[in-house]
Amino acid sequence: MAEQAQWDRQRVSEIIHSTKSMAGALLPMLHAIQDSQGYIPKDAVPMIAESLNQTRAEVHGVISFYHHFRQTPPARKRIEICRAEACQARGSRELEAYAKEKLGISYHGMTASRDFSLDPVYCLGNCACGPSVRIGDEVVGRVDKTRFDELVDDAMTLPLEISS
């Protein structure tokens, strides 16, 4: 399966080894694995479970509970729309409806091409300039429908990097 070929087992083993003795090790371990690999590979779950003396179901339950943890490789460009109050007051609800329609996906979804994913976020520290959007590593303010189209079009003309 292609998904399994994309992750670095050695690096994941190192992360597991370096985090398994921490208090409440599971969440920091999962965060570190996702930061490193972009997602939590399915075949890493038994390794994680064994290192913490937990069942695979327990580990899987935690991964599934938090939307933050991805179980498949990420899109090449991640788009997040701020849903916090200041951005809502400046039109983020309308923007998110437009973004879903344009990309053809809902929140926590990914386009079939794997070019874009769409997620909600709660404040990007750019409250005075809402609606705010993060695309890849860039936070952009005052995003209306036209600006959103430009951001997506610009992203398509550049090499798309995996964003975590």
Ligand code: FES
């Ligand atoms: S409320 Fe949207 S950036 Fe803070």
